Amino acid sequence: xxxxxxxxxxLLARFxxxxxxxxxxxxxxSHAGPDDxxxxxxxxxxxxxxxxxxxxxxxxxxxxxxxxxxxxxDLADALSRAGRAVREQGVVRRGPAALAGAGALxxxxxxxxxxxxxxxxxxxxxxxxxxxxxxxxxxxHHYDLGNDFYALLLDESMAYSCGYWxxxxxxxxxxxxxxxxxxxxxxxxxxxxxxxxxLDVGCGWGSLAVYAAVEHKARVTAVTLSRAxxxxxxxxxxxEGVSDLVDVELRHWRHIDGAGFDAVTxxxxxxxxxxxxxxxxAARLHGFLRPGGRLFVQQMSRGADAPGGGAFIExxxxxxxxxxxxxxxxxxxxxxGLEVRGMESxxxxxxxxxxxxxxxxxxxxxxxxALVGTTTCRVWRLYLAGASLAFAxxxxxxxxxxxxxxSREGDSSMAPTPAAWYAPSTLPGPRTPESAPSTF
Numbered sequence: 271x272x273x274x275x276x277x278x279x280x281l282l283a284r285f286x287x288x289x290x291x292x293x294x295x296x297x298x299x300s301h302a303g304p305d306d307x308x309x310x311x312x313x314x315x316x317x318x319x320x321x322x323x324x325x326x327x328x329x330x331x332x333x334x335x336x337x338x339x340x341x342x343x344d345l346a347d348a349l350s351r352a353g354r355a356v357r358e359q360g361v362v363r364r365g366p367a368a369l370a371g372a373g374a375l376x377x378x379x380x381x382x383x384x385x386x387x388x389x390x391x392x393x394x395x396x397x398x399x400x401x402x403x404x405x406x407x408x409x410x411h412h413y414d415l416g417n418d419f420y421a422l423l424l425d426e427s428m429a430y431s432c433g434y435w436x437x438x439x440x441x442x443x444x445x446x447x448x449x450x451x452x453x454x455x456x457x458x459x460x461x462x463x464x465x466x467x468x469l470d471v472g473c474g475w476g477s478l479a480v481y482a483a484v485e486h487k488a489r490v491t492a493v494t495l496s497r498a499x500x501x502x503x504x505x506x507x508x509x510e511g512v513s514d515l516v517d518v519e520l521r522h523w524r525h526i527d528g529a530g531f532d533a534v535t536x537x538x539x540x541x542x543x544x545x546x547x548x549x550x551x552a553a554r555l556h557g558f559l560r561p562g563g564r565l566f567v568q569q570m571s572r573g574a575d576a577p578g579g580g581a582f583i584e585x586x587x588x589x590x591x592x593x594x595x596x597x598x599x600x601x602x603x604x605x606x607g608l609e610v611r612g613m614e615s616x617x618x619x620x621x622x623x624x625x626x627x628x629x630x631x632x633x634x635x636x637x638x639x640a641l642v643g644t645t646t647c648r649v650w651r652l653y654l655a656g657a658s659l660a661f662a663x664x665x666x667x668x669x670x671x672x673x674x675x676x677s678r679e680g681d682s683s684m685a686p687t688p689a690a691w692y693a694p695s696t697l698p699g700p701r702t703p704e705s706a707p708s709t710f
Contacts, residue, residue: 279294285362289303290304291351291352292308307351310342315379320333331586332389335389345651390646391646395408404590409542412587432619448622456478457485464487468488476492479516483507489516492518526554533566538568559675569599587649608673610671611674616668624658628654631651
């Protein structure tokens with residue numbers, strides 16, 4: 271008698287050329303597929319039913335999120351190995367008759383039934399795309415998960431963006447060091463000095479705003495759309511003794527008042543602006559700066575032939591997010607009247623940063639589950655594993671873009687100083703508890 275695993279292998283073989291990219295462990299205890307392939311467990315026919323009703327990435331993701339499908343070992347490694355096998359061997363395109371036959375085989379495995387219930391946590395946004403209200407809802411979906419959750423996931427700086435691993439070979443150098451060095455590098459790139467006015471658009475939990483105030487004595491206007499983040503940053507500034515230097519505002523980027531800033535920063539915020547809206551965003555950034563003022567943008571990008579995002583990310587993690595190749599972003603910035611003075615890809619730094627977050631998630635799994643539940647934790651395990659792969663495999667990138675508002679036509683009044691920016695020996699080293707502020 272043919273086992274469930276044998277029939278599942280037959281079903282998968284209809285779509286993938288060559289040996290199966292995974293080893294299958296079916297709900298009846300049977301196995302099929304190469305011994306050295308990633309092991310995938312289907313706990314019940316419900317996983318297959320989910321794929322019948324929703325074929326592709328999102329169906330697979332939701333089967334994993336619900337626990338109907340399990341992956342043995344490191345999730346990112348399994349996804350990488352299986353994906354590489356599929357790319358190397360190819361996918362077989364089937365016509366209607368073959369698809370109908372595959373459907374009949376799936377029904378024979380017990381996959382027939384009504385549409386399965388979607389897991390909790392899927393974004394449900396309404397209203398006009400990238401209106402202030404919809405953007406606020408999108409940000410709330412992701413960032414208002416809870417300050418306690420992010421405090422457990424991130425380092426003490428609460429920086430939720432790509433770090434800068436200035437000393438990657440040093441075994442004592444970790445996530446907190448990379449985030450501190452990233453913050454220092456940003457301040458250097460915009461030439462921040464005591465008394466300068468800095469506008470931080472999309473300030474998160476205030477890592478850059480507080481660092482700029484504490485370490486560089488800058489006067490900072492920090493802006494966020496998340497009420498939970500706003501309240502956190504206000505309390506944080508009070509704890510750090512910089513409430514007089516940092517003004518925290520809860521507002522959309524379209525509604526920011528002010529001009530004449532010496533520097534403007536947007537750290538992994540531009541992805542949430544939207545494609546059609548980005549020219550207006552760039553024009554606003556230009557308008558915030560004084561002549562000669564500097565703009566720093568840290569922003570995720572996608573490869574020229576890579577889609578970026580995906581159905582799972584857009585449904586569960588970052589709805590309405592848009593990424594483009596970095597060159598197109600620089601074109602838009604220059605079209606607004608800014609002069610781009612430098613671009614640095616830090617893609618590899620993001621793989622390392624995300625893997626550090628993944629290690630924290632796994633190490634503190636019971637505490638995360640107690641905070642947000644198993645379903646949300648599995649969403650984040652899948653999200654971080656997929657994101658790590660996307661950067662490692664060059665499907666996504668992240669870039670530092672430095673621009674300036676010219677003081678007059680053809681003159682940016684900005685001396686090139688890259689050597690001082692990047693020299694790891696000049697970035698802050700590990701600090702003693704006595705010398706370090708409480709959050710850095």
